[in-house]
Amino acid sequence: MTPARPAPEFKAPDFTALLSDRARRMSASAIREILKITQQPDIISFAGGLPAPELFPVEDVRRATDNVLTKYGPAALQYSTTEGHPPLRQWIGSRAGIPAANVQIVTGSQQALDLLGKILISEGDTVLVEAPTYLGALQSFQPYGPNYVQMPTDDGGIDLDALEKILKTTPAKLLYAVPNFQNPTGRTLNAERRRRLVELTGQYGVLVIEDDPYGQLRFTGEAAPSLYELGLEYAGDVDSSHIIYCSSFSKTLVPGLRDAWVQAAAPIISKLVQAKQGADLHTPTLNQMIVTELLDDVLPRQIETVKKAYGERAGIMLGHIKQQFPGGVEYTTPEGGMFLWVTLPQGLDSTQMLVRALTRNVAYVPGSPFFALGGGENTLRLSYSSATPEQIETGIKALGETIREAMD
Numbered sequence: 001m002t003p004a005r006p007a008p009e010f011k012a013p014d015f016t017a018l019l020s021d022r023a024r025r026m027s028a029s030a031i032r033e034i035l036k037i038t039q040q041p042d043i044i045s046f047a048g049g050l051p052a053p054e055l056f057p058v059e060d061v062r063r064a065t066d067n068v069l070t071k072y073g074p075a076a077l078q079y080s081t082t083e084g085h086p087p088l089r090q091w092i093g094s095r096a097g098i099p100a101a102n103v104q105i106v107t108g109s110q111q112a113l114d115l116l117g118k119i120l121i122s123e124g125d126t127v128l129v130e131a132p133t134y135l136g137a138l139q140s141f142q143p144y145g146p147n148y149v150q151m152p153t154d155d156g157g158i159d160l161d162a163l164e165k166i167l168k169t170t171p172a173k174l175l176y177a178v179p180n181f182q183n184p185t186g187r188t189l190n191a192e193r194r195r196r197l198v199e200l201t202g203q204y205g206v207l208v209i210e211d212d213p214y215g216q217l218r219f220t221g222e223a224a225p226s227l228y229e230l231g232l233e234y235a236g237d238v239d240s241s242h243i244i245y246c247s248s249f250s251k252t253l254v255p256g257l258r259d260a261w262v263q264a265a266a267p268i269i270s271k272l273v274q275a276k277q278g279a280d281l282h283t284p285t286l287n288q289m290i291v292t293e294l295l296d297d298v299l300p301r302q303i304e305t306v307k308k309a310y311g312e313r314a315g316i317m318l319g320h321i322k323q324q325f326p327g328g329v330e331y332t333t334p335e336g337g338m339f340l341w342v343t344l345p346q347g348l349d350s351t352q353m354l355v356r357a358l359t360r361n362v363a364y365v366p367g368s369p370f371f372a373l374g375g376g377e378n379t380l381r382l383s384y385s386s387a388t389p390e391q392i393e394t395g396i397k398a399l400g401e402t403i404r405e406a407m408d
Contacts, residue, residue: 046384052306055302056254057253061294064293088291092261098263102264104264104273109247111276113136120173121146127149128172128174130178132370134370160196175197180218181335184370186334202235210226212226213248216252217307221335227243238265248261252306324396329342345407350367
């Protein structure tokens with residue numbers, strides 16, 4: 001009888017050493033980590049950019065789901081095309097004045113940023129971003145190894161004189177911007193700067209990603225044309241435009257359906273299709289059909305409901321900030337969207353101050369993660385979208401006390 005062979009010694013893998021270079025560049029979202037803390041019921045959270053759940057059109061979504069399943073039957077539950085549900089693409093294209101072929105449906109605008117990073121950014125490529133910029137974009141682009149260059153900003157958005165100086169000396173490939181009610185600052189890029197940005201980037205051969213999840217949520221002021229509209233006018237042809245437009249139904253309808261889209265020239269859309277095939281084949285068929293069912297009636301009504309509520313909540317927050325925050329603290333006044341930006345006196349650190357704020361049961365997002373190259377330690381982001389008036393009053397009072405304590 002052959003004696004049993006001893007089992008080989010097990011060697012646990014060194015998972016860190018086995019990770020790809022791309023995976024090592026990934027990092028957790030600072031916002032998502034903070035949101036774990038804010039799940040406690042006694043915390044008043046101004047941290048997450050969450051749409052107000054009490055405003056969701058639940059009954060309309062239920063009826064739309066029934067209608068879709070009645071109309072399409074098993075087809076609503078089947079695999080579908082990567083490009084997206086044709087009626088949904090046609091509706092988006094008609095609103096933008098472009099063919100449906102130039103529209104790609106994606107699973108949330110975060111996927112749009114990830115796939116665009118995948119198809120456009122090679123390691124070492126220069127990517128221009130606002131200072132500060134949307135943290136989720138940095139998280140999406142970072143694995144592809146970009147070389148970030150920050151564009152200075154002020155209350156009018158990107159400083160175009162500074163951008164022109166950058167473009168004259170820096171061979172940039174890509175510029176990422178949130179022109180409407182920017183996340184995190186709530187600022188809006190004014191009309192004059194939009195036109196100049198389109199012309200400058202066109203002149204220097206730089207692609208532009210216009211991220212516009214909040215554009216429909218204007219509650220005061222005058223709307224400006226999108227960079228995409230100006231890009232079509234500048235290029236004269238949809239397949240020559242250097243502007244790539246991303247938007248979503250998450251902030252205007254409901255976030256859980258995860259329906260968003262990209263408008264771009266045919267060569268960009270073609271590569272997006274290939275990238276999406278490798279990511280998830282297609283955005284869920286049923287979700288796309290539900291959204292399509294809601295477009296003509298529910299969506300316009302929902303936009304008006306959300307705009308009214310967010311405008312009221314922003315006004316309440318700004319009023320209490322004016323009363324409760326000490327002198328030397330600056331803040332933006334948004335014309336729409338979900339956020340405003342607070343700048344504390346130099347020397348204060350909003351990350352350290354968050355610990356004190358949580359002892360008073362109020363939370364926010366520190367500003368430094370929104371800066372691609374560091375900085376912004378004395379800044380923070382507040383969201384007013386999902387807080388009640390009572391929570392805003394209590395939370396801003398507590399935050400004012402926290403700031404005074406930190407200044408003292």
